[in-house]
Amino acid sequence: PQIITNLKPILGASGVKGKKVTTLSSQVTISDFIQTIIKDSPTEIDSPFSVIDLRVLINLMNKWTTNLPTVKPFYAVKCNPNISIIGALAALGTNFDCASRAEIESVLSLGVSPDRIIYANPCKPESHIKYAASVGVNVTTFDSVGEVEKIKKWHPECEMILRIKPEEESGARSSLGLKYGALLNEVPELLKAAHMAGLKVTGVSFHIGSGGADSQAYHGAILLAKNVFETASRLGMPKMKVLDIGGGFTSGSKFDEASLHINDAIKSYFRNDEDLVVIGEPGRYFAETTCTLATKIIGKRVRGELKEYWIDDGIYGTLNNIVFDYAIVKCTTLRFGSKPENVTYKDSKTYPSTVFGPTCDSVDTVLKEYPLPELEVDDWLVFPNMGAYTTSSGTNFNGYSSSAKHIYLACSSSVVREQIMF
Numbered sequence: 284p285q286i287i288t289n290l291k292p293i294l295g296a297s298g299v300k301g302k303k304v305t306t307l308s309s310q311v312t313i314s315d316f317i318q319t320i321i322k323d324s325p326t327e328i329d330s331p332f333s334v335i336d337l338r339v340l341i342n343l344m345n346k347w348t349t350n351l352p353t354v355k356p357f358y359a360v361k362c363n364p365n366i367s368i369i370g371a372l373a374a375l376g377t378n379f380d381c382a383s384r385a386e387i388e389s390v391l392s393l394g395v396s397p398d399r400i401i402y403a404n405p406c407k408p409e410s411h412i413k414y415a416a417s418v419g420v421n422v423t424t425f426d427s428v429g430e431v432e433k434i435k436k437w438h439p440e441c442e443m444i445l446r447i448k449p450e451e452e453s454g455a456r457s458s459l460g461l462k463y464g465a466l467l468n469e470v471p472e473l474l475k476a477a478h479m480a481g482l483k484v485t486g487v488s489f490h491i492g493s494g495g496a497d498s499q500a501y502h503g504a505i506l507l508a509k510n511v512f513e514t515a516s517r518l519g520m521p522k523m524k525v526l527d528i529g530g531g532f533t534s535g536s537k538f539d540e541a542s543l544h545i546n547d548a549i550k551s552y553f554r555n556d557e558d559l560v561v562i563g564e565p566g567r568y569f570a571e572t573t574c575t576l577a578t579k580i581i582g583k584r585v586r587g588e589l590k591e592y593w594i595d596d597g598i599y600g601t602l603n604n605i606v607f608d609y610a611i612v613k614c615t616t617l618r619f620g621s622k623p624e625n626v627t628y629k630d631s632k633t634y635p636s637t638v639f640g641p642t643c644d645s646v647d648t649v650l651k652e653y654p655l656p657e658l659e660v661d662d663w664l665v666f667p668n669m670g671a672y673t674t675s676s677g678t679n680f681n682g683y684s685s686s687a688k689h690i691y692l693a694c695s696s697s698v699v700r701e702q703i704m705f
């Protein structure tokens with residue numbers, strides 16, 4: 284297996300598709316880097332902008348390989364379709380979960396082979412299915428008889444993965460079971476329909492829900508998948524081989540917990556299944572902590588103790604995760620407008636502050652009663668952990684760009700402690 288310790292030699296100085304990669308030592312924080320970008324720019328820097336820290340991606344990939352060595356990651360592109368993130372993950376050896384024609388096109392444009400893609404959307408437009416067939420994306424998910432008919436018509440060689448609905452609620456912020464996944468009593472009929480249509484049903488998938496899901500839910504869902512494998516055998520269908528455990532992962536200690544449940548369940552329920560291929564579809568796990576958003580304060584109003592600020596990104600832009608992903612965001616400050624050289628966030632008095640986005644809608648409120656030192660126009664707010672379900676779901680409301688446009692890539696040459704194997 285190839286060992287990767289630093290992405291820069293692979294991506295080149297121009298990163299992916301012309302995005303410059305800056306090498307940082309592991310001591311330099313992203314906040315320091317952002318400060319340098321703003322300070323050293325010869326002209327006024329465009330705001331808002333995002334920084335992608337490739338050091339984080341390398342470490343997350345290494346952690347995945349260590350914790351879940353038997354689970355192949357298929358990055359869920361929908362979570363953050365930024366081409367540099369996809370390119371870096373391709374270099375690190377992940378595969379991809381695409382939900383539409385455009386997502387497939389974007390992954391293929393990097394030279395990734397179509398057999399590294401699963402088209403993991405249980406209900407697809409016919410034109411997108413035709414496209415998948417034409418480029419050789421040959422694995423998809425389904426949970427309805429209607430989808431079986433579409434695949435039979437437009438892509439009969441496609442392998443079918445039956446998406447099931449996990450039985451227990453995992454407490455995730457986004458419960459995908461409300462929309463997708465066959466119920467247990469629907470499984471035999473769906474398996475038969477696909478089999479009768481001459482399609483190859485090769486496995487089972489599920490998603491326990493995205494964001495803060497209880498890791499124990501993987502255990503129950505893997506047992507349910509095992510039951511579906513057995514149902515298929517009872518129906519006389521060819522042996523299934525793919526167990527797709529979906530997404531729902533977060534980085535940090537919760538990932539360790541999830542890994543224990545997953546490894547334990549696979550060992551318990553698929554002990555003698557030597558041909559089993561286990562795949563996962565992590566989105567948030569890779570994207571969330573990799574991106575940091577920098578926004579500039581463009582307006583201020585003082586009402587006694589209450590300080591109100593306007594920034595140039597908001598609920599209709601990158602910070603739409605507050606609405607769609609139920610995210611609770613936090614920020615730190617960079618003081619360029621007020622420029623008190625020796626004042627830091629820690630030693631200044633804070634005030635309960637409101638931070639508005641730039642559009643004319645009052646819904647466009649990012650923070651309320653948030654403790655901030657008194658800031659001035661041209662100071663900056665820096666939001667960490669802004670990579671998941673942010674740039675992918677913004678709008679152009681009021682003519683503002685849907686998401687932070689200027690992306691800076693940071694990469695470390697000193698990540699030699701970690702080794703990536705694939």
Ligand code: PLP
Pocket residue numbers: 359362380403404459490492493494529530531532564565566567568
């Ligand atoms: N796989 C599928 C089919 C999904 O719908 C999603 C998210 O909506 C994901 C994977 C990624 O989930 P997460 O970001 O929680 O890992």
